[in-house]
């Protein structure tokens with residue numbers, strides 16, 4: 001077998017989340033959002049992870065990009081979305097219920113399903129927009145004994161090395177060099193994600209999505225209750241027609257804040 | 261009950277959120293051990309010695325002179341064996357985001373991040389981009405937790421005196437699989453948001469790039485600077501030097517006039533010190549209204565053009 005040095009096998013972890021435009025009604029058991037009127041979208045940072053994987057493959061000239069998502073049947077929509085942007089195939093780890101799962105349990109399930117694939121690189125989003133755990137990609141890296149880096153805002157990958165520019169706080173950055181294989185979480189803004197082409201959308205229909213049943217064993221952290229946060233500050237609410245709002249704003253700017 | 265707090269520091273200065281983590285650990289109550297890793301930390305261990313905690317452990321090792329995720333993980337695993345903590349606590353900093361999940365997977369215990377409060381082993385964190393809160397509990401013994409910025413105040417730290425102990429670790433170089441270069445800042449920016457008196461800030465609610473002229477027109481009549489939320493910068497509509505938030509600038513102007521910003525915590529940490537917050541958002545439940553002094557519910561695309569006209573006529 002000829003080993004192609006430039007070949008890189010990349011997994012992109014993609015989560016489906018409730019879109020930011022959805023009305024957020026707390027479900028009757030108070031443990032999650034009532035999903036019956038929710039619209040679902042790809043977790044926004046994961047778009048950037050897919051784009052980065054595509055760019056790495058294109059730069060190296062060869063490789064495979066596999067979209068991996070765990071969740072109920074509906075998550076196949078975001079896998080297809082990844083495939084329509086050019087990813088090669090998908091893996092769906094299917095759960096029976098739609099509820100939230102402990103990130104460590106998600107990570108173990110994903111590991112179990114992808115271990116045999118021996119990915120060179122796993123890209124994930126920095127954090128999910130719904131629960132904001134910010135850990136799944138790193139958990140998987142540790143469980144699969146990979147090197148890890150978070151908050152990547154640029155990558156520089158050639159045959160030998162994986163270099164990642166990490167975002168630090170308050171406008172600072174740092175380059176890290178990682179041993180392969182590696183699991184890297186991607187910060188938004190790293191690239192400008194492409195839109196699927198019509199050809200891509202048609203082609204995606206023929207691509208393989210392997211379905212593996214999830215097995216949830218135990219959960220180490222449980223979401224017990226969801227509630228609306230209490231307001232701590234006194235706020236004047238101005239909820240009226242446009243002209244009255246404008247008049248009140250002028251008044252506030254002039255007399256209360258003394259902005260001019 | 262034993263609690264381990266992992267201290268973050270840079271250039272001989274303790275991270276503000278590490279102090280908040282100490283305050284939080286003291287509130288939970290128990291024997292608090294602070295862990296400091298790395299060189300150049302005399303002033304940090306000095307400061308810790310004036311806190312009412314059990315002790316400070318200092319680890320220096322030639323393989324981990326500055327932050328490295330693998331080195332930190334290995335060191336903390338060794339400390340955990342000795343301290344046996346029920347809680348391992350950090351501030352929810354970018355560094356904590358990097359190493360805490362590694363510990364979680366390695367120790368097979370949960371990492372419950374970015375908490376706003378802890379009450380009798382019930383942990384509260386924000387979800388859905390700060391729009392809702394969730395109570396989380398853990399079904400395992402020890403937990404890793406991190407506190408959101410300003411969830412606890414360093415002013416509440418109980419003072420006392422505590423000893424310093426040096427702790428030797430032995431590290432296997434083959435476990436260290438990443439190397440980090442020196443941190444750096446990108447070239448200086450053309451705008452100085454931090455000293456601006458008045459700021460007009462735009463979020464994704466401006467809907468498209470062309471509409472940013474509305475913000476610039478408003479800023480012009482007011483004599484304000486224009487800032488932005490991250491998605492506006494990510495989309496390339498405005499340069500990153502205008503970004504406010506945890507990865508951008510921290511501002512505290514006399515007026516922060518926000519247009520179509522939802523108020524996610526990573527944005528709010530950069531502007532909540534503003535003297536007056538005037539926010540326009542079409543969603544009456546937008547989290548920005550929680551911290552606003554004036555909450556204008558409405559469509560900025562209708563309100564702002566009229567407001568500009570009116571201000572010009574004054």
Ligand SMILES: Cc1cc2nc3c(=O)[nH]c(=O)nc-3n(C[C@H](O)[C@H](O)[C@H](O)COP(=O)(O)OP(=O)(O)OC[C@H]3O[C@@H](n4cnc5c(N)ncnc54)[C@H](O)[C@@H]3O)c2cc1C
Nearest residue numbers: 463464465489490505506507520521522524526527542560
């Ligand atoms: C590690 C990390 C670091 C981050 N750093 C930063 C940072 O430094 N700065 C930052 O800002 N974010 C940062 N973020 C992102 C942050 O979590 C939010 O995603 C972001 O702040 C949301 O920006 P937004 O409010 O503009 O957009 P959205 O959340 O999309 O909100 C848009 C708002 O506009 C309103 N709206 C829409 N149309 C109109 C209209 N016509 N009139 C009035 N209102 C309208 C909507 O109701 C909504 O509330 C970071 C995230 C992470 C995980």
Ligand SMILES: Nc1ncnc2c1ncn2[C@@H]1O[C@H](COP(=O)(O)O)[C@@H](O)[C@H]1O
Nearest residue numbers: 013014070124125127128133134135136
């Ligand atoms: N159920 C899931 N399926 C696939 N990827 C996931 C899943 N949950 C989280 N991820 C990935 O991990 C990242 C961080 O998620 P979280 O740790 O939940 O904040 C996401 O952006 C995804 O890339």
